[in-house]
Amino acid sequence: MTGERRTAVVIGTGLIGASLALALTADGWTVHLQDRTSSHARVAAGLGAGVLDKPEPGVVDLVVVAVPPAAIAAVVRQSLQTFPAATVTDVGSVKAGVLDALWDGDADLGRYVGSHPMAGSQHSGPVTAHADLFDGRTWVVAPHRRSREESVQDVLALVRACRAREVVMDVDDHDAAVARVSHLPHLMSVLMAGHLTAVPTSDLLLAGQGLRDVTRIAGSDPGLWQQILSANATAVLAELRAVSGELAGLIRSLETGTTTGELEEQLARGVDGTRRIPGKHGAAPATYHQVVVEIPDTPGALGRLFAEVGAAGVNVEDIAIEHDQAREIGYLALSVAPEQADDLLATMRAGGWSVGS
Ligand SMILES: NC(=O)C1=CN([C@@H]2O[C@H](COP(=O)(O)OP(=O)(O)OC[C@H]3O[C@@H](n4cnc5c(N)ncnc54)[C@H](O)[C@@H]3O)[C@@H](O)[C@H]2O)C=CC1
Ligand SMILES: O=C(O)C(=O)Cc1ccc(O)cc1
Incomplete structure (x- = not known):
């Protein structure tokens, strides 16, 4: 202003x-x-x-x-x-x-x-x-x-x-870019989450944070996404075709039982790809360390935890909450810069929290 x-x-x-x-x-x-x-x-x-x-x-x-x-x-x-x-x-x-x-x-x-x-x-x-x-x-x-x-x-x-x-940015460049970084990822998440509809509930109880990470955006409004994807169909199709070739390569690799070659290459490319995603503010990609804290089902537990983290001067970059439905407890995954991970672990242990990393 x-x-x-x-x-x-x-x-x-x-x-x-x-x-x-x-x-x-x-x-x-x-x-x-x-x-x-x-x-x-x-x-x-x-x-x-x-x-x-x-x-x-x-x-x-x-x-x-x-x-x-x-x-x-x-x-x-x-x-x-x-x-x-x-x-x-x-x-x-x-x-x-x-x-x-x-x-x-x-x-x-x-x-x-x-x-x-x-x-x-x-x-x-x-x-x-x-x-x-x-x-x-x-x-x-x-x-x-x-x-x-x-x-x-x-x-x-x-x-x-x-x-x-x-x-x-130019309009067409924008649409091509979001097909790669937003629309294809959305469809991958949808494919994975949709696949879960045929998985027995007893298997789903074993689900960890990884499954939640790759399926979160699949929970978005299907009506909105139908409109987004049909508005950008040409660019999204090109990305889908490329990824379907890569999927076929993975299938071939497992069919032939060779764990080197295609499978090895794709796993390594996956690691490279995650490292290319920039951090907030367009900063260089950051690799954070995660500390996972068990949250007891008691009033005010989360508030006390954040107060202790703040008092220790630890800068939390991201948080994720996971529920273990079988044990009826929650976990809080705190992402911090690697150099702060030991401080955070020590603070949590000193406060009597049950932690892993
Ligand atoms: N959801 C997301 O994460 C993102 C969405 N967008 C874009 O933002 C736009 C809005 O998305 P959301 O806020 O997520 O959707 P939303 O469903 O939360 O909100 C859309 C609102 O528009 C109203 N609406 C529909 N037609 C209308 C009309 N003709 N006149 C007046 N109001 C009307 C609806 O009643 C609703 O309140 C979409 O175009 C979407 O592509 C952009 C970035 C992120
Ligand atoms: O939830 C997320 O992580 C998103 O990436 C949301 C999103 C949805 C649609 C867009 O056009 C842009 C961003």
């Missing part, structure tokens, strides 16, 4: 819309919330994401369209008409189709700049929204050949208000 209080309208107050509205409000913007499902806008307002009244159209600086992909182009077009001075952006997961649809017509496209926050979760709706969702995450801004520079700057202001890391 540059001193004056700016006004935004967020259309679609589900997970992404409500989260960015919370961040904009925290940054000092006046935020008006709109949703086809009025209860979603009411919940978002109840969380402190903004107000429900309609703004004077001429005072709106920025409209953020956070509706499902198939509805985006129509809502962007309508917003360009309704708010004559506003920059309009959307947060859809695929960019080219929206732009193609907008070229057909007489919309004032100079004020439209697409964008895409590379953060979210498997949950939908405003209930799990939070202002920190985009903190340190990448947010792609994808101008087109007629985008006005002031509108690009308005969208960059949104990204900064959400404390995300801006990456300005």
